[in-house]
Amino acid sequence: xxKVSWKTRFWEKSTKNKKQRKEIKRKRKRKNRAKHAAYMxxxxxxxxxxPEYRKKKYARIILPKRFDLLNNYDKTAQCFELIRNASLxxxxxxxxxxxxxxxxxxxxxxxxxxxxxxCSKIHAGKLGIGGDYPDDQNVEIIxxxxxxxxxxxxxxxxxxxxxxxxxxxxxxLTDNWVNGRLVKNxxxxxxxxxxxxxxxxSGKLFSGITEAMANVSNHAYVxxxxxxxPGLRNQWWMxxxxxxxxxxxxxxxxxxxxxxxxxxxNNYPSDQLKEISRRYRTKNADGDLIHAAMALGRTRTGxxxxxxxxxxIRELIDSVGQESVLKIISGKGQYIYDSKGIExxxxxxxxxxxxxxxxxWQIPLxxxxxxx
Amino acid sequence: MIGTxxxxxxxxxxxxxRFPAGRFLKDGSYSGEAFRVILAxxxxxxxxxxxxxxxxxGYGSSFLEEAFGGLVRVEGITSTDLRKKxxxxxxxxxxxxxxxxxxxMTQPSTI
Numbered sequence: 160x161x162k163v164s165w166k167t168r169f170w171e172k173s174t175k176n177k178k179q180r181k182e183i184k185r186k187r188k189r190k191n192r193a194k195h196a197a198y199m200x201x202x203x204x205x206x207x208x209x210p211e212y213r214k215k216k217y218a219r220i221i222l223p224k225r226f227d228l229l230n231n232y233d234k235t236a237q238c239f240e241l242i243r244n245a246s247l248x249x250x251x252x253x254x255x256x257x258x259x260x261x262x263x264x265x266x267x268x269x270x271x272x273x274x275x276x277x278c279s280k281i282h283a284g285k286l287g288i289g290g291d292y293p294d295d296q297n298v299e300i301i302x303x304x305x306x307x308x309x310x311x312x313x314x315x316x317x318x319x320x321x322x323x324x325x326x327x328x329x330x331x332l333t334d335n336w337v338n339g340r341l342v343k344n345x346x347x348x349x350x351x352x353x354x355x356x357x358x359x360x361s362g363k364l365f366s367g368i369t370e371a372m373a374n375v376s377n378h379a380y381v382x383x384x385x386x387x388x389p390g391l392r393n394q395w396w397m398x399x400x401x402x403x404x405x406x407x408x409x410x411x412x413x414x415x416x417x418x419x420x421x422x423x424x425n426n427y428p429s430d431q432l433k434e435i436s437r438r439y440r441t442k443n444a445d446g447d448l449i450h451a452a453m454a455l456g457r458t459r460t461g462x463x464x465x466x467x468x469x470x471x472i473r474e475l476i477d478s479v480g481q482e483s484v485l486k487i488i489s490g491k492g493q494y495i496y497d498s499k500g501i502e503x504x505x506x507x508x509x510x511x512x513x514x515x516x517x518x519x520w521q522i523p524l525x526x527x528x529x530x531x
Numbered sequence: 532m533i534g535t536x537x538x539x540x541x542x543x544x545x546x547x548x549r550f551p552a553g554r555f556l557k558d559g560s561y562s563g564e565a566f567r568v569i570l571a572x573x574x575x576x577x578x579x580x581x582x583x584x585x586x587x588x589g590y591g592s593s594f595l596e597e598a599f600g601g602l603v604r605v606e607g608i609t610s611t612d613l614r615k616k617x618x619x620x621x622x623x624x625x626x627x628x629x630x631x632x633x634x635x636m637t638q639p640s641t642i
Contacts, residue, residue, distance in 0.1 A: 337559035339550030343588055365589030369552035373593045401558045471592050 165198065179310050217252035217480040218245035226271070227264040228488060228517070235267050236511040241273050243514060246288060247388055253278070253312065255290035260298050265328055265400040266411045266486075268305055272331050273413055273515070275310045281389055292316065297324075305398065311493040327401040333411040335370040335393040342397075345410065345519045349399045350528065360527045363433065363475040364410060364520065369473040371412045371518055379416025379516065388514070390415050406524045407482075417513040418490035420448035431455055444508035445492030451485075453494065454501050472518060479526045539577040541570065543584030554593035563597025570598065571606045574616055584621040592629075600633035610634050 174180045220241045223234040245251045269405045275288050293299050302308060305328050329348040332341045342365050346356055350371050375395045395414040402409070453469055476483045476498050485496040491512045495505045540565055543551060547569065548561035556564045559575045573580045582588075602608045602617075 205534030337560065337562065339548070339552035339559075339588060343550060362589035365550075365552075366591045369589075370591045370593060373553045373558055373591065376553065377555075 170288075176508040177520075217254050218249070219254050219256060220245070221256040222260050224259050224261045226260060226267045227262060228267045228270070228513075229264065229486070230490075232493070233511055236513055239270060239514055240363050240511060242271075242274050242278065243388055247281065248280075253288040255288065257290055257293040257298075257302075263298055263301060265305075265326065265398060265409060266413075266517055268302070268307065268328075269331060269396055269398045269411050269413050270513065270515070270517060272310055273333075273394075273415060275307075276333065276396070277391055277394070277415060279310070280391055281375040287312070287336045289313065292488055301326065301328050304328050304330065310408040319371055325402065325404040325449060327403060329399055331396055331398045333394065333396045335391065335395070337369060337376055339369050342368045342515065345397060345399045349401060349408075350490040356527050356528075357529045360475065360479060360522070362519070364527070367475050367520060368410065368412055371395075371414075375414045375416060375500065378422060379414045379418075381417055381422060385530050388415075401524060408522055408524045408527050410520045412518045413515060418445075418492075418512070418516050419452050420445040420490040421485070423448040423452050444513075445490045446494060446508040447492070449487055449489055449492040449494040450504060453496065453504065475520055475522065479522045481523075483520075483526070486519040486521070487516065488513050537577050538579040538581055538585065539573045540581045541573055542583040542586065544583075546641045549586065550588050551594050551598075552591055554597040557601065558593075560599055563594040566594070567606070569600045571602060571608070574602070574608065574613075579616050579618065581620060582617045584619060584626060585623075590626065595630055596633045596637075599630045600637040603634060605637055605638040609639075610637075 170180070175185065218241070220238055222238055223231060224240075225231045226235055228235050242253055242255075245253050278288055288311055290313060292313075292454055293302070296317075300317060300319060303317055303319060304322070308315050327349070329345070332345060334341060345368075346361065346364075350356065372395060376393055380390065380392050395412065397410070397412050399411070400409045401407070453473070473485050476485045476496060480498045483498055487494040487496075491509045493507050493509060497503070541547070543566070547566055551563070551566060553559045553562035554564065555562055570580065570582070601614045602613060603610055619630055621627050
């Protein structure tokens with residue numbers, strides 16, 4: 160006769176039938192699963208997870224061939240959203256696949272660098288963003304000079320003695336207060352410190368960028384507008400690039416604040432907003448709101464002595480004139496302004512939010528480096 | 532002409548910063564508010580003040596408005612008094628005009 164343990168005998172006696180026993184087992188399994196998940200959550204939070212555990216839990220994000228906010232906005236912005244979601248919401252490690260990267264726009268590279276910077280600071284080493292190397296060596300040179308591999312804690316492979324070609328880039332700069340000195344550093348790093356820049360253009364660039372920094376300090380990180388994504392308060396990032404082929408100079412500034420569209424409806428005078436809406440036939444989408452803010456030029460504080468900052472931002476374009484362009488991407492809105500004026504500005508609304516405000520000044524290189 | 536009056540010369544790039552930027556003290560160490568405090572003290576202790584504006588990397592409107600417009604709005608000095616006591620020196624006359632515009636357009640704050 161088969162021996163039955165006392166446990167089985169007790170179990171059969173205390174339950175009515177097989178159905179009840181199945182139900183009890185199911186509840187017990189569910190309870191244990193929840194207990195195990197809570198235990199694993201506590202364990203991963205308190206100490207580094209084992210390599211096997213992390214291997215299963217990382218998010219793999221493949222960058223598109225063309226990483227460009229102007230010509231491939233949706234796919235590029237989607238990558239930023241995936242990184243934020245995986246690292247900051249789901250609290251997973253992230254692995255960036257750069258293998259297929261053939262072109263990386265300096266502005267897109269700055270936003271990517273800022274996202275990685277933020278995630279590293281917030282997780283303080285507990286969760287990481289890593290990646291591999293691109294197959295294209297030109298792209299790898301640009302990423303290395305920018306400081307990208309330092310951010311993802313991957314070794315710099317190449318010995319670089321000369322600037323990248325045909326786009327010359329520099330390492331990104333970042334801070335969390337209005338630091339005018341760094342604007343000078345940007346010029347010195349890009350032009351080598353020996354070349355004398357045009358005083359007028361350089362002065363307007365300084366004024367535009369420092370006003371952008373002041374806007375970050377006073378408007379970008381607003382307590383009244385809650386963001387789902389944790390941020391680094393008042394932090395901004397900046398870089399520069401020279402397109403040697405087309406003889407263009409680009410200065411790029413980025414912050415991860417709430418964005419211009421989020422602040423416009425609540426903080427600008429409603430009568431002026433209605434006038435802009437009527438005049439330009441706008442529909443309150445993000446692109447329209449940036450256009451309204453640039454046209455209004457008034458501050459969110461409503462104080463008459465404030466609000467010229469946005470005018471300062473476009474002054475460089477107005478003073479240089481031809482072939483100079485100001486590009487602003489904020490939230491889902493995109494705004495392009497050239498020296499023809501506000502009436503001719505182009506603006507539109509994209510599907511995906513950038514997760515901050517990016518300002519790019521593009522002027523002919525000859526305007527800032529006068530011919531000798 | 533300044534003549535024999537007691538005049539204080541303030542050179543922004545040498546006595547304050549080559550990179551003045553931002554409006555409030557919370558924005559940074561070389562903000563308009565920080566310079567305004569120095570300028571107001573100089574106006575109080577001297578008959579005339581000459582501010583030399585050349586030599587910096589540039590000026591944002593926030594800095595200029597807070598530094599000079601703030602003399603009227605916050606420090607309570609009238610634009611008429613400033614016309615008598617304050618002199619601005621720069622190769623760029625549009626910069627001087629801009630500053631005077633901030634001073635003239637600003638109303639004292641009513642508390």
